Amino acid sequence: MIDRISACEEIAHLRKEIERHNHLYYVEAKPQISDYDFDKLLEKLIALERQFPDYVTPDSPSQRVGGTITRVFPTVLHRAPMLSLSNTYSLGDLEEFYNRVRKLLVLEGVNEQDMVAELKFDGVAISLLYRNGLLVRGATRGDGIHGDDVTANIKTILSIPLRLPDFGSLFAQREESEIEVRGEVFMRREDFEQLNDSRPEEDRFANPRNATAGTLKLQDSGEVARRKMSFVAYYLKGYDEEGVSQFLRLRQLEKLGFYTGGHYRLCHELQDIIRFIQEWGEKRWKLPYETDGVVLKLNDARLWEKLGATAKSPRWAIAYKYPAQQVKTVLHAVVFQVGRLGTITPVAELEPVLLAGSTVSRSTLHNFDEIQRLGIMVHDRVIIEKSGEVIPKVISVVLDERPPDAEAVQIPSVCPECGTALEKPESEVSYYCPNEDECPAQIRGRILHFASRDAMDIKTLGKALVDQLVNFRLVKDVGDLYVLQEPQLERLERMGRKSAQNLLHALEESRGKSYERLIYALGIRHVGRATARELASAYPSFDALGHAHEQELATVPDIGPVVARSICDFFSKPSQPDFIEKLKKAGLPLSAADTKEQVNRNFEGITVLFTGALDRYDRQQASELVLERGGRVVGAVSKKTGMVVAGHDPGSKFDKAVKLGVRVVSEDEFEAML
Ligand code: IVH
Numbered sequence: 205m206i207d208r209i210s211a212c213e214e215i216a217h218l219r220k221e222i223e224r225h226n227h228l229y230y231v232e233a234k235p236q237i238s239d240y241d242f243d244k245l246l247e248k249l250i251a252l253e254r255q256f257p258d259y260v261t262p263d264s265p266s267q268r269v270g271g272t273i274t275r276v277f278p279t280v281l282h283r284a285p286m287l288s289l290s291n292t293y294s295l296g297d298l299e300e301f302y303n304r305v306r307k308l309l310v311l312e313g314v315n316e317q318d319m320v321a322e323l324k325f326d327g328v329a330i331s332l333l334y335r336n337g338l339l340v341r342g343a344t345r346g347d348g349i350h351g352d353d354v355t356a357n358i359k360t361i362l363s364i365p366l367r368l369p370d371f372g373s374l375f376a377q378r379e380e381s382e383i384e385v386r387g388e389v390f391m392r393r394e395d396f397e398q399l400n401d402s403r404p405e406e407d408r409f410a411n412p413r414n415a416t417a418g419t420l421k422l423q424d425s426g427e428v429a430r431r432k433m434s435f436v437a438y439y440l441k442g443y444d445e446e447g448v449s450q451f452l453r454l455r456q457l458e459k460l461g462f463y464t465g466g467h468y469r470l471c472h473e474l475q476d477i478i479r480f481i482q483e484w485g486e487k488r489w490k491l492p493y494e495t496d497g498v499v500l501k502l503n504d505a506r507l508w509e510k511l512g513a514t515a516k517s518p519r520w521a522i523a524y525k526y527p528a529q530q531v532k533t534v535l536h537a538v539v540f541q542v543g544r545l546g547t548i549t550p551v552a553e554l555e556p557v558l559l560a561g562s563t564v565s566r567s568t569l570h571n572f573d574e575i576q577r578l579g580i581m582v583h584d585r586v587i588i589e590k591s592g593e594v595i596p597k598v599i600s601v602v603l604d605e606r607p608p609d610a611e612a613v614q615i616p617s618v619c620p621e622c623g624t625a626l627e628k629p630e631s632e633v634s635y636y637c638p639n640e641d642e643c644p645a646q647i648r649g650r651i652l653h654f655a656s657r658d659a660m661d662i663k664t665l666g667k668a669l670v671d672q673l674v675n676f677r678l679v680k681d682v683g684d685l686y687v688l689q690e691p692q693l694e695r696l697e698r699m700g701r702k703s704a705q706n707l708l709h710a711l712e713e714s715r716g717k718s719y720e721r722l723i724y725a726l727g728i729r730h731v732g733r734a735t736a737r738e739l740a741s742a743y744p745s746f747d748a749l750g751h752a753h754e755q756e757l758a759t760v761p762d763i764g765p766v767v768a769r770s771i772c773d774f775f776s777k778p779s780q781p782d783f784i785e786k787l788k789k790a791g792l793p794l795s796a797a798d799t800k801e802q803v804n805r806n807f808e809g810i811t812v813l814f815t816g817a818l819d820r821y822d823r824q825q826a827s828e829l830v831l832e833r834g835g836r837v838v839g840a841v842s843k844k845t846g847m848v849v850a851g852h853d854p855g856s857k858f859d860k861a862v863k864l865g866v867r868v869v870s871e872d873e874f875e876a877m878l
Contacts (some may be wrong), residue, residue: 229459272356288517290777305511316469319503320379320449330389332358385462389420393494396431399432405543418564437454438499530587533588543646551569623643647679719744730770810834812846815849
């Protein structure tokens with residue numbers, strides 16, 4: 205048991221370390237420790253704060269993990285109106301802006317006209333308020349005068365400092381000092397893709413900006429924390445030493461611990477600005493986030509007020525937006541895909557072309573209305589575009605170049621997979637295959653979804669194998685996977701005895717996954733990972749969930765009437781009782797109590813060394829299992845090594861371990877210890 209004084213010291217030390225590593229990772233992009241070690245520090249802090257709750261402060265990094273539920277976001281009044289910028293796509297307009305500012309400055313008797321060129325981040329504008337150095341409020345722009353208070357959600361963003369460093373006792377000098385920082389909350393491409401992968405196909409976000417806007421308005425800040433957003437600062441007000449230029453303010457923001465992106469430039473003349481725009485027109489595709497243009501700001505901030513603003517935007521700044529990238533290519537064919545929920549999606553097969561940094565050969569046409577709207581025919585020359593959307597899309601047909609052999613796109617009347625007549629609900633634009641239980645495409649889609657990383661994570665169950673399992677009618681639903689036998693599997697193409705055993709082993713392991721994963725894995729329409737998590741905590745058993753009424757479901761945070769309806773539809777299907785019975789027999793985790801996924805601490809404080817090949821794990825997996833359970837993995841044997849796990853053909857490390865008297869165990873013993 206740690207005493208209060210040591211705990212207090214340890215808490216202070218941990219906080220400093222955690223924020224230092226946050227900054228290294230999120231602002232400087234130079235991490236010094238692994239994610240695993242970082243999580244350990246945070247866990248340690250949380251445990252100590254739990255033991256000594258009176259030491260918890262609002263700027264502790266433990267406050268970033270979320271957990272609060274905000275039902276309604278209070279409206280707040282901005283200190284000064286949050287203006288937007290006037291936008292232009294033309295360099296001519298830019299020159300006009302530049303000359304206009306020159307005239308205004310001459311009237312003020314100023315001859316210099318330095319401008320700062322910054323990248324325009326494609327996200328959501330946010331204002332942060334720091335009182336005496338402490339972050340007290342984060343608000344959206346709203347109508348520019350009033351915004352929404354989203355502080356709890358903002359605190360989860362690790363590139364936002366919760367407390368500013370106190371330079372030269374700035375905060376002590378004044379009774380109360382207030383600093384406002386404005387900037388853009390955004391999502392890096394990688395974090396965006398990870399988020400979309402965890403969502404049902406029908407609910408994916410079109411681009412990182414939409415995902416950011418949606419996430420900022422979530423009621424559950426724990427879910428916001430999991431979604432990983434970032435913040436870039438571009439405006440500072442109220443700081444004594446900020447200097448009077450935008451350039452120095454950006455530098456000051458960096459000193460205060462904010463991320464600015466770092467790609468801004470002081471431009472002395474119009475040519476410098478144009479060069480900056482041209483350079484970034486190419487380089488922006490290599491950035492880990494989306495930028496849609498360049499913002500120009502008069503550097504001398506003392507002149508901002510003099511130049512003033514129109515109703516919406518200041519006269520001292522403008523945004524240049526890059527035109528969306530477009531390219532012409534040939535539409536070879538339109539094929540129809542059947543999703544796991546039966547939706548028919550037309551997909552354009554294109555002559556491969558390079559567009560905005562990647563080769564494009566397919567593009568979704570979304571639905572048949574879209575085909576009609578575009579007036580598209582097979583063999584047409586089409587223009588494809590990549591703008592804010594991550595996936596390129598066909599935007600128009602070059603009618604002048606329509607070839608004589610152009611053919612109309614035939615809308616299928618039956619499912620291309622099972623031949624069932626398609627249906628189209630009145631209120632929707634999509635056609636569906638209603639043959640939910642028998643359509644092989646839907647069966648395959650459900651099984652692949654069940655096995656996917658965010659669901660049951662059954663790595664050995666890939667597309668080629670699922671195709672065979674469904675074609676040979678070995679599997680019709682996910683319950684059937686759990687009665688598969690080795691001899692049946694061995695007979696499949698490219699499936700030896702070893703692969704068959706691997707699959708059975710992976711299925712066996714999947715029984716130990718959590719109840720919330722299972723809810724997600726079943727592929728209920730509109731139920732993604734986050735919704736599954738909410739459902740699992742509101743309904744600790746599958747039976748309880750199945751009996752929940754629609755109105756009751758709609759009261760769970762972030763679950764609306766559409767999701768509630770879809771859950772009820774799922775459980776009321778006539779075949780459902782048999783299916784659930786199968787899942788029970790399979791030993792799947794149908795209640796929170798069944799969840800075995802919480803790992804134990806069986807390797808706490810033990811150093812483990814692996815030598816030789818293991819049958820059932822690769823090195824990486826085996827090491828992770830040890831790390832998750834509190835152990836350490838080392839590469840060399842010494843007397844201090846706790847245990848050596850020896851597989852086939854162990855090397856010299858095995859002999860050394862024996863010589864030193866270190867405990868040596870087999871793969872089976874190792875597995876038993878897990
Ligand atoms: S300055 C009064 N700088 O773009 C000036 N805005 O289209 C306020 N944006 O409302 C904005 N990157 O949400 C500024 N480097 C940057 C920006 C930026 C992105 C956003 C911001 C603004 C919108 C205008």
